[in-house]
Amino acid sequence: MQINPYLFMLPRTPGQIVWDYRNHKQFELNLEYSTRLAQLIDNPRAFDTNNIIDTQFLNTGILITSTQRAIEWGWDELSKIFHIGTKNIPCEYTPKNIHEWSRHYLDHCNEVLASSGSGADNSRHATGKLIALPIPARLPESYLADALVNRKTCRSFTGDAITLDHLSTLLYLSLGHLKEREDDLDDSVADGLGARRSSPSGGGLNACEGFVHVQNVECLEPGLYAYHAADHALSFVNPLPVAPLGQLLCGQHFINNLPVGLFISARFDKLWWKYQHSRAYRMAYVEAGHISQTFQLVATSLGLGTWLTGALKDDQVEALLGLEDNTEQPLFFVGCGRSDGQVMCKELKALLNQRQQQ
Incomplete structure (x- = not known):
């Protein structure tokens, strides 16, 4: 038995959040579950099939049955x-x-528009008087x-x-x-980095x-x-x-x-x-x-x-x-x-x- 290597934990009183970031899953653990997880992290061999917390950890992927090859990072x-x-x-x-x-896509757009807190208002709220800018000139022809x-x-x-x-x-x-x-280089450029x-x-x-x-x-x-x-x-x-x-x-x-x-x-x-x-x-x-x-x-x-x-x-x-x-x-x-x-x-x-x- 192994601990899922793709977990990170956040303390959130009165418990903690365990996030399986590879599989996009989040779990909230109370003191009892947090304590048991700490014990299994210390010794995964302590896994007990008769312990309901242990089996829940296994079923949710917090525990895994095989060692996963670490990604080079x-x-x-x-x-x-x-x-x-x-x-x-x-x-x-x-x-x-x-x-x-x-x-x-259309259903999604309609749901977003119908939701509260619409992001349609893109204006920046000013605390003072706005200063009008001149009308932009036409970009030069090129x-x-x-x-x-x-x-x-x-x-x-x-x-x-x-x-x-x-x-x-x-x-x-x-x-x-x-x-x-290729000629736009000087002595400050290291060998191999001239491209x-x-x-x-x-x-x-x-x-x-x-x-x-x-x-x-x-x-x-x-x-x-x-x-x-x-x-x-x-x-x-x-x-x-x-x-x-x-x-x-x-x-x-x-x-x-x-x-x-x-x-x-x-x-x-x-x-x-x-x-x-x-x-x-x-x-x-x-x-x-x-x-x-x-x-x-x-x-x-x-x-x-x-x-x-x-x-x-x-x-x-x-x-x-x-x-x-x-x-x-x-x-x-x-x-x-x-x-x-x-x-x-x-x-x-x-x-x-x-x-x-x-």
């Missing part, structure tokens, strides 16, 4: 709890197709300014193929080691990597590919799964026909090599955000619509990318393709119109 327990505890968003129901997603203005999140894609040249441009300007900046990307990276470590989800790219077989930034090249990882893309992204089936997408992963081993404290864990997500925005701006400049999400079926994505129990972990997804620019997919729009007419 170079930082402190706080960042480990945060990372594992925020994986695999618990869902009572995962939509199986676009129509189920539309109904599920490719960057146009991309910033035109970038939008789309949920309706045609599925048409994109060219390999476009994919090459997207990856190079988002994740590539820019040849144009520069278009997006900033904590410590210049370039800790984020990319896996390309290819469904319809000219001259490239469908599948999952790893992008090698130093070589500006791809390597095949796995064929596409039978399940549609939306199933990997928590039932968001409106992007099932997205021709290409990018799973942005983080090399935690690189980060904890330099930053051995949990605050640095934030930098992985900050860097992923930088890369995601760069990807979208490049895609917009190429005339493509973009979509992004942090809602992943982590375990399934990790298996697909070959990152199970790895120090490299997927954090985010961003994709692009030909789009009519609609923010709402046609199935959700039709359902909304139908309900409004009822």
Whole structure:
């Protein structure tokens, strides 16, 4: 008998809370249960099948029957709890197709809007007089300014193929080691850390990597590919799964026909090599955000619509990318393709119109 290694405990007088952060379960223990748990932590062999508390601990997963292999983790327990505890968003129901997603999403939105404490009021309450600002001037005409203005999140894609040249441009300007900046170095840069990307990276470590989800790219077989930034090249990882893309992204089936997408992963081993404290864990997500925005701006400049999400079926994505129990972990997804620019997919729009007419 073993204690579940994915527990943390919080004192909450008159008892304590035990949180199984891997399985998203919470238990409140009184003094009797807390005392017994302390005894079992000290000596798991003291487990007694005739003790009702012991059997409850076993049935709830506080105790487990087999030893679980510890996940390699170079930082402190706080960042480990945060990372594992925020994986695999618990869902009572995962939509199986676009129509189920539309109904599920619309019902959720209606429930949120009907609840008390609505977050619809985004105004900041001022304690003094407001100072009016001048009307913003039009951004200067340039490719960057146009991309910033035109970038939008789309949920309706045609599925048409994109060219390999476009994919090459997207990856190079988002994740590539820019040849144009090879001379932009000085003696302060340590050996091995001279590569520069278009997006900033904590410590210049370039800790984020990319896996390309290819469904319809000219001259490239469908599948999952790893992008090698130093070589500006791809390597095949796995064929596409039978399940549609939306199933990997928590039932968001409106992007099932997205021709290409990018799973942005983080090399935690690189980060904890330099930053051995949990605050640095934030930098992985900050860097992923930088890369995601760069990807979208490049895609917009190429005339493509973009979509992004942090809602992943982590375990399934990790298996697909070959990152199970790895120090490299997927954090985010961003994709692009030909789009009519609609923010709402046609199935959700039709359902909304139908309900409004009822």
